[in-house]
Amino acid sequence: MLKKKAFFFIFIFQIILQSTALSKEVNIFTSRHYESDIKLYEIFRKNTGIKVNIISGEAKALEKRIIEEGKSSKADVFITVDAGALGSAHDKGIFQEIKSKTLETSIPKNFRTSHWVGITKRARVIYYNPEKVTSEDLKNLSYEDLSSEKWKNRIAIRPSSNIYNISLVSSIIENQGVEKTEIWLKGFVKNFSREPMGDDRAQILAVAAKEADIAVANSYYIAIMLSGEKGEEQKKAAKKVKVHFPNQNNRGTHMNISGAGILKNAPNKENARKFIEFLLSKEAQQHIVNNTYEYPMIKGVKLNPLIEQFGSEFKQDMTTKVDSYFKNQSKALEIMKISGWR
Ligand SMILES: [Fe+2]
Incomplete structure (x- = not known):
């Protein structure tokens, strides 16, 4: 009897191990095609052990794929540019609510909603x-x-x-x-x-x-x-x-934004939240701003000199x-x- 019980617990333990191994990833659907984003995601993997899988493409095509795949979609995070485009995606019901104190504190109110948030700014x-x-x-x-x-x-x-x-x-x-x-x-x-x-x-x-x-x-x-x-x-x-x-x-x-939301059917919801929080960290913001010449969403990040010369104040x-x-x-x-x- 005891032996049986032990086997049972080992079996359960293995399942837990497997599922955590499986969930050590996050799937990003992005319309941003910057080489530098890939380097950034590698930093996230080193910090958290969460592997970032990137599907990049044109925003409307990605959105269509997410909607068509529905509950079987592997997409965790959708990243695109323009608040109008993010709002339109949300209107089609693809996002779930983001609950994160970190994001609420780091992103000014006008640049976030309950379902998608700004990552960077552009004027x-x-x-x-x-x-x-x-x-x-x-x-x-x-x-x-x-x-x-x-x-x-x-x-x-x-x-x-x-x-x-x-x-x-x-x-x-x-x-x-x-x-x-x-x-x-x-x-x-x-x-x-x-x-x-x-x-x-x-x-x-x-x-x-x-x-x-x-x-x-x-x-x-x-x-x-x-x-x-x-x-x-x-x-x-x-x-x-x-x-x-x-x-x-x-x-x-x-001001407009590039932004992100967690998808309604995200298989790795927690990793998705961690990933978006990482994008709002000082390290990630500095990396993005250095490479894309956008304005940072958070304070304390230096502008790229090529854009700073036109005025930062x-x-x-x-x-x-x-x-x-x-x-x-x-x-x-x-x-x-x-x-x-x-
Ligand atoms: Fe653009």
Whole structure:
């Protein structure tokens, strides 16, 4: 009888051992494709013994796969860029609630929700050509001012289908209301120097080539270009362009995030939480910021010099909650189309 009992306990013990061995991993579905992220995940494995498996791909494709696989999905964490995209993923019911005191303390309220949190920040700034724009032009310049006749045929920006632009307009709706935003959009679109085309870097190139005097694009792109990783020509062009942080005398510059959530059917929920908490640690934040030129989510992290040179003390919009970017998304897109923004 005793022998039987002992065998039984050994059997149970083996099962526990096996399951802990199995759970020493976390599966990350990510649309961020940075070499440096892989190095970071290796640090996490060394610190915790939890192996990080990465499935990378385009955000919408990953999201579709997670939904289709449903309960059999192996995905633990979904990482992507733009609060509007994260909000849209949450709207489809893919995340579970994140309960973490660590995350609540480290991430400012406006950059997190109950189901997904910001990891890094990016500003949507105004790029300008100093040969075409004076310091007087830039004084207190806000997004709202860009609808003024003064900027006629001077602005470059990418198409309205771009999520960064939709999120920017959503944040303006959140602050000014739909009606005022619609009026603003009509003036803003009239000021475009050309049909919207290309990505964010293409707008910076347009300003360097004097095809436009100013452009609206994300902050880290200028640093990517200056780093030389996109070739000598783009590096040279980026040197001709400067950065202005809009809305300094009111709510602050529009901030967006890259962020993460734990998936509803995550097989390794605890590891997923530990992984996201690790991403918000000082070590991880410093690593990310060094390599991607984004702004850190937490305090006490040094900016990459390539981005710091444009100013580190600017006022960021810390009052507009980033989940409003999804809440106002369909309205934003609707009025962008009405305004004639291609
Ligand atoms: Fe980007």
